[in-house]
Amino acid sequence: MAELSDELEVAVWQGDRAGGAMRIYSVPQRPSQTVLDVVTWIQRNVEPGLSYRFACRVGMCGSCAMMVNGQPRWACRTHIKAALAGNHLELRPLRNLPVIKDLACDMSEFFHKWQQAEGRFYPTADRHEPVAKISPASPRRAAANKGIECINCAACYAACDVVAWNPGYLGPAALNRAWTLLNDVRDGAQKRRQRAVLQNNGCQNCHSMQGCASFCPVALNPTAAIAGLKRTALRAIRQGQV
Amino acid sequence: MLGPRLFVAQRVSAAVMAPLVLGHLLVMIYAVQGGLDSAEILARTRGSLFWGTYYELFVTAVAIHAAIGVRVIAYEWFKVKNRWLEVVTVMIGCVLFLSGTYAVYAVVA
Numbered sequence: 001m002a003e004l005s006d007e008l009e010v011a012v013w014q015g016d017r018a019g020g021a022m023r024i025y026s027v028p029q030r031p032s033q034t035v036l037d038v039v040t041w042i043q044r045n046v047e048p049g050l051s052y053r054f055a056c057r058v059g060m061c062g063s064c065a066m067m068v069n070g071q072p073r074w075a076c077r078t079h080i081k082a083a084l085a086g087n088h089l090e091l092r093p094l095r096n097l098p099v100i101k102d103l104a105c106d107m108s109e110f111f112h113k114w115q116q117a118e119g120r121f122y123p124t125a126d127r128h129e130p131v132a133k134i135s136p137a138s139p140r141r142a143a144a145n146k147g148i149e150c151i152n153c154a155a156c157y158a159a160c161d162v163v164a165w166n167p168g169y170l171g172p173a174a175l176n177r178a179w180t181l182l183n184d185v186r187d188g189a190q191k192r193r194q195r196a197v198l199q200n201n202g203c204q205n206c207h208s209m210q211g212c213a214s215f216c217p218v219a220l221n222p223t224a225a226i227a228g229l230k231r232t233a234l235r236a237i238r239q240g241q242v
Numbered sequence: 243m244l245g246p247r248l249f250v251a252q253r254v255s256a257a258v259m260a261p262l263v264l265g266h267l268l269v270m271i272y273a274v275q276g277g278l279d280s281a282e283i284l285a286r287t288r289g290s291l292f293w294g295t296y297y298e299l300f301v302t303a304v305a306i307h308a309a310i311g312v313r314v315i316a317y318e319w320f321k322v323k324n325r326w327l328e329v330v331t332v333m334i335g336c337v338l339f340l341s342g343t344y345a346v347y348a349v350v351a
Contacts, residue, residue, distance in 0.1 A: 162318070165317075165318035165319065166243065166317065166318050168243070198246045198249075200243050200244070200245045201243065202246075204244050204246065204249035205243070205244050205314075230249075233246070233249075234250065234253060237246065237250055242246070
């Protein structure tokens with residue numbers, strides 16, 4: 001049931017790599033309205049050229065993250081009442097990523113860093129061998145499980161001040177992924193990964209400010225994962241493995 | 243930007259500093275109980291190989307640790323890069339080491 005009594009004042013950044021500006025829209029407020037609803041309303045009713053990303057609308061795909069009143073959030077899972085400042089909403093593209101157009105960012109650098117951190121699985125068995133038996137209660141599996149639900153939305157990457165200051169830094173998502181794989185006993189490239197996370201822009205550059213943990217929409221703690229990487233790295237260096 | 247060697251150097255220097263800071267504070271608290279003057283300090287430190295070694299180790303650890311810490315700030319906040327970043331790191335380390343060593347020499351020799 002629509003409630004058209006209140007109007008939201010929504011400022012949306014529009015532009016491209018060459019530059020852009022905020023444009024203000026008046027959007028009808030509705031019950032249970034999400035930020036994605038607001039952006040979609042603007043595109044369908046006022047600004048058909050507005051660019052933004054979304055796919056699943058239910059917090060599974062990680063494609064709709066944007067800066068909502070200065071904080072990285074999923075547009076689809078953020079109720080405007082949780083984000084409003086008065087009746088004002090300010091929407092910008094994700095911080096720390098180059099803009100393609102309007103609210104859509106170029107994610108290639110973000111995904112490239114996953115590869116740089118060896119965030120891929122290197123199997124040690126093929127499909128003909130029996131499935132590995134790993135106790136969910138084992139310490140390494142428990143550590144991996146804490147970070148495994150990442151869906152690559154880049155909210156942590158946008159929240160990270162170290163990435164803002166040092167654009168080469170691998171960032172919380174890639175390092176969190178590397179930590180989950182370092183704790184996967186089935187993986188066969190641990191020395192390689194250990195070297196990857198210790199590259200000049202690696203885990204040791206994290207200042208543990210916990211912006212990533214504060215803004216992760218699925219409540220992961222990449223800071224803790226990076227702390228684990230640092231501990232493991234020092235041990236590996238001491239043992240001459242790196 | 244912090245490579246693995248500097249990361250280890252910063253951690254090791256921190257581990258060296260932690261007990262030295264604690265020792266320094268405890269001695270300071272103990273020493274000021276009956277009042278404190280320079281003569282009292284110098285009586286304890288003059289010709290003391292122990293205190294000379296203690297504080298020179300402290301100075302060395304500080305020079306390494308602080309130089310690396312400031313290097314990170316210089317890179318991240320002031321965009322100092324490449325050779326200039328190395329120069330800044332070494333310069334800060336040298337200034338801290340030399341001024342610290344001079345201070346140790348002044349109270350021990």
